Amino acid sequence: MRPILLAAAALIAAPVLAQAPAAPNPQIDYPGFQALTADVGPQRAERLLPFARFKAEAAKPEVLLLDARSSDAFAAGHIAGAVNLPFTDFTAESLAAVIGANPNRPILIYCNNNFRNDAAPVRMKARPLALNIQTFINLVGYGYPNVWELGEVVDFDDPAVGWVRG
Template sequence: MNQEQYRHFANKLAFETDPADVRIELESGECDFVLLDARSREAYAGGHLPGAVSLPYREISAESTAAFDKNRLIVTYCWSPACNAAAKAGLRLSELGFAVKEMFGGVEYWQKEGGQLHS
């Protein structure tokens, strides 16, 4: 086994997820994470993943996350692979002591994989 490659992919999976894995968790009824929409409140109102909370990355602070459980994983997402709001949210949440994963592909790939949006 190539240890360098192994560490690379293990590190990726420690901090990233995808729409299919999120959907499986949501549909299982045993979802163990908070799904956070890091886009603007307007974008969230226009359609978001089921169960997601809206917290635009620019608004993330100790005050805005005070009700969040630091023992619970937060999965961030934004619009698409071309959007970095989810990564910015992950950075801010990490600075505040939360465990975070980014859902790659965002809303765009959620829909491409057949996921529906809620309004």
């Protein structure tokens, strides 16, 4: 009897679901996102740094080491010298406040999927959804072309990483 009720409910709901789609939200541009992603892909492929070079670049005074994980995850642990701006808080204004007036400032990024530990506070994300990807795309999309990414997987317990526990 239960399958018959589910089938009847589906038949009743079908006309509602089949109605014309709502007008597109003018504040969301998926084709623009697709184009930006296609444009950024080759650049990102050339901007993946081995760990030793990443650490050397991060030590330079003009370089920003940006951690886009949540505030809670950052507080629980991060690479020494990193500045936190959660990805969910990215806006033109918040990025300018953290990055400064020079849009060409070198920005280094890392995220959960750069750590093999897969333990709090850096639980691994699904590979196609790794925060590194969205962070890189968004920084370039907001007008910051000098983005570089840690291209290796490291152990946050390795003293060379410089992990600061919260």
